Each structure stands twice: as C-alpha cells, then as structure tokens.
Amino acid sequence: MPRAILEVRDLRTYFFPEEGTVRAVDGAHFDVYPGRTLGIVGESGCGKSVTARSILRIVERPGRIVSGSILLRRDGNDVGVDLATLAPDGKEMRRIRGGDVALIFQEPMTSFSPVHTIGNQIVETVRLHQGVGKREARARAVEALRLVGVPSPERRVDEYAFQLSGGLRQRAMIALALSCSPRILIADEPTTALDVTTQAQILALLADLQRREGMAIILITHNLGVVAEMCDEVAVMYLGRVVEQGPVDTIFHDPKHPYTRALLRSMPSIEARVRSRLPVIEGSIPHPYNRPAGCPFYPRCPDFMPGRCDQIEPPSVSVGDGHEAACLLYAETAT
C-alpha cells in the first residue's frame, strides 16, 4: 500500500460548555490512503462528524482539539504538515481547506448560500484557490457541473440552490468540493437526506470520480449498507473512540468488537426474513455528560467483565492483518 496521505493519531476534541466537559472525540486514530475510501461509521454522538470538522479545523466553540496530531502529506515523500498545530483561520489552513481537503455535507440546501447562484459560489472558490480570471473560473465551474452529471450545466450554473432538486443540489455540492481537485474529500453523510434511488446515483458518482481523480475519500455515515458498498477500510466509532478498524471485508465478516458485532446483527437487512424480529442492542447510547468510565460500551455489552471493563480504558490492539479492536477481550490475549 502507498503511504498514507493523512495520518490521524490520538486525536482528542473536547467541548467545554458551562455544564462540564464533553469528550466528543476521545482518541481517534486512522490512516487515509490516496485513491481509497475510509468509512467512519457510528451512531449519533459517536464523534464521527466532529472528527471531520477537526481535520478541517472548523470545530465550533466551545470545542477545541486538546491533543493529537493530524498529519497531511501533500505528496508521497513530503514530511507533511500537522493540521492540529495550524491556526484555524490562518493563511495555510485556509489554503488547505477547500484546496487540499474538501468537505461535502449532509444537507446541501443549507450548505449553499441562498442569495448567490451555484455558479458564483464555485467561481469564488476556484478564483480563491487557483488564482484564475473570472472567465476561466466560470468555464471551470461549468466543467465541474458537467463532470458530476448536472444536465445542461451552462444553464444550471446561473441557478440558485433552491431551484435544484435534492439530488442535483448534492451533485452541485460535489462539483463545488471538487472544483479545486482536492486530494482528500470528506463526505459527511452525503446521501442521508436523499431518496434511495438518488443515493445510488450519488454513490456511483463518487466512486466514478474517485477512479478518475484518484482522491482519497473519508465517508462518514451511519448506514452500514453504504459502507459495504463504498469503503476499502472502516473505522467504527462509539462515544468518541475508534473501537474497531480494519479492511471492509474483515469488519463485515469477522468483526471482533462486541459493539461492531451487535451493530451488524441489529441492522435491518433487505434479505432478512419477512415479518421477523431483530436482535437488539439493549439500552441506549449514554448522554455525553454521563459517559461511563472504562470502556464506553460496557453498560450495553453482552461480554461485560465486571471489575475490568468498567475500570480500564481498553487500548487498541491488533487482532489481525490491518485489523484493530479496542476491547479487553483481546487485550488479554495480547499481554
């Protein structure tokens, strides 16, 4: 495998509201490779979106990165730059954001300005990052829209976000993100607001663009079907921690962490028995203020070991080729 283009190590992003500390991301680590897709999956509150915002340094106050590193290597043998140490609104970070690393959101309606045309917004980005003239930038905007499959882009470029359907809007969002040929595309729930047939179109588009442009994709989603369809590597998060990560086939066919196993079992499948019951994960995700000590999953875990899981934070240990799990079940065999 080539060298990672992005290495996240022990990333911790905490929020400090008046009521106490929320450890939104609490020790995330993963690698992102050029031309490959890393899926970050988890349920609400697992920290997957805050992880994305941390990489782009757009974490909102009262949150901030308290430790860890986010190493971006612009090309293969570069020593890289640690995004965690840059000033969030400094010149270098602004060049990286939208230039080297681009983001597409879940709701394309709110991510576009309602008072500027789609074209204007792409033109602005292109001129900012690539320093080209107005005419040239407009031509690139039309080209970008054509690339993502927006029909009659010469006309659509002058339309506003509200004039487009959900699927077209998401395509325009992708065009905006790709207009500066980023090396890394972070897609945060890119298809969650879309219908299933539109979702299939957008996923096919992302896969196609990746093949052509060779960019790395970080796909953040709660939908395990989308992960199975799109990703090469998967990181499963629960309450701010990466509890398991590995190649997609291993995660789906040989999951090690009790949370990953339970999540896969409890997922409704299109091939399940008609009118059947699903195995459930008991309980609910704890409130971030009442985060359990030790392993965050122990109160819901079928393999809970009293006196250990509720006291020791399980370290991430290797359980196979490129496969890691943060669970004391495996820590014991390792030591």
Next chain:
Amino acid sequence: MSAPRAVPLLEVQGLRKHFPIRKGFLRRQVGVVRAVDDVSFHVEKGETLSLVGESGCGKTTTSRCILRALTPTEGRILFHAATGQLLDVAALSKRELQPLRRQMQMIFQDPFSSLNPRRTLLDIVAEPLVANGVGSKREQQDRVVELLRLVGLRPEYMRRYPHAFSGGQRQRVGIARALALNPSLVVADEPVSALDVSVQAQILNLMQDLQAQLGLTYLFVAHDLSVVRLVSDRVAVMYVGRVVELARTEAIFATPRHPYTEALLAAVPKPDPRLRGERLLLEGEVADPSNPPPGCHFHPRCPYAVEQCRAETPSLHEIAPGHSVSCHRAGELALRGVAG
C-alpha cells in the same frame, strides 16, 4: 380447507388529493399538484400494510387523508368502526369524525418534535384521555402507568419531561400516547427513520409485539425497504401519486412485477461488501406531480418503456392472486427481486 376470508378494516377507493398552486396578488390558481391521484387499497384487520416510495410519491398525503388531517379531493375512505358501522371518513363532518378519531391514531416520525417539551410524560400520554373525557383523574393516571409498562418504560418516570429521555425512549412515549384510547388502526409515518440503528430494532420489535398482543392494524409509511420487509404483511409501492404495485411482502421482494419496484429494490445498498457489483441504476429524477409525464408516469426513467407506455396510462390490475401491478408490460417482463 380454504383460508378464512380476511375482514377489511379500511377500504380506500379512488382517493385523490390535489393541492392548488396559486400565484400572484390575486392568488389565482395556476396549476394543481396531484399529490394523490386515484389510489385504491384495503387494509385487513390485524395486518400491517406498508406504503413505500420516494419523497413526493404521496404516501404521507394518503395517510393524512385517511386520518382526515387533510380533506380528500375525491374518493371514499371506508372504515369499519368498532360499533359495526361502515363509515366514509372522507365524507364525514368534523363533529361526526370526533368519535372515530379515537379508533385511528398516529405514531410520528420525529420523537424530538412530536412531544411537548414543557409537559411531563404523564401529561403527554394522558392527553388523549383528557381530550376525550375518558375516566377520572385517578383512572387516567392508572391507565398511563399501564401504558408506560406496555411500551417498556418505567412508570416511576412519568413525572419527568421528554428531554430526560433518549430518542428511542421518546418514541416509546409516542407509541404509548397513540395506544391510550385503544385504537384499532395505527398509522405510523416513518416511525424509526429518525432513530439510531441500534434503537430502531427495539422499536420495530416493540411495535410487532404490541400488534400481536392488542390485535392492532398498522398502516406503515416508510421509505426504508429493509424496515418495511421486517414488519409488513403486504406492501403498496407508490410513484407520483399512484399505487404502481401491491402484493404480499414476500412477492414484492422476491418477484417484483413493476420496473419501478425492481429499481427501488436494486438501489438499496446490500450490507455485505462481497455483494458489490454492477447494478441497475435508475436514471433521472422523480417526476413533478404538478406536471407529470403522460401515459405511465414512470416511462421517462423506465428501461423497459415502449411506445404504448408514453401514450396510455396503465391501470392497476391483478396479475397473480393478491398481486396487483400497473404496468403495460408486466406480463412479459422478467424482473429481478432480492433473495431471502
């Protein structure tokens, strides 16, 4: 031995709901959105019928007409009331509807916005009882205790406010409220789509248990076919205001007869990376219900469309026992379903 003839609880016949499009200072009507356009189906007592389709297909509008949250433009909605009467919900006045409303209740999609944050669980679950003047205060409270137990919540929590509960627990509260008046029909509009995967399963299981225990009839409105498969006896697939296919769940999934159903099934991502591969991608977008294409509404996106599809509107007809489809070519096409 022949199967006992199922008793219908609800019969929808030729339902239409059109919304006018008005423009300008004089609010002149310039067009009409045919949100529901000639929809017919029935729901049997004790079964779960699911309405599925993509946004704008009219599934929610249909369910709202049945509950008379909207007044239908045309058509009949026959409800077999507990009293034995057969009533046309579409034609009743507000006052005549009142007693009927107790027999039809709704579970909402978003457990965060459907519960009043300033009222306790007791107030919320007791509200239908209070509004309908059922029982004394004491009896109402006893009933709330019973209902909370029924949905798996601890009655001790009834003086707490919704913010103290997780999404799954709030959805349980919503279900308890819907069951307060012993309804016979429960309309559940996307009841689990706002919940996390690990909690979805709990709520789906609970709904199935309650159905068995209380003999409930569900009209389930959803877009997630995996969820629909788990809970439904029969499925009606809608596209741009019309039912395009209606059959038993096994048949819809294993042997779909409408090209749209086939495309919908193919679009669901399979939760197994080994099943990746080339798949049928539906081109284009859902038609605009204010200006639908002529003939079959699906023809511009249909890979099997022929000249007839552009000109003639197909009608829903039975192609196999209990399996209806509205497609000119249904008899000759061999469509792909999903295994299972």
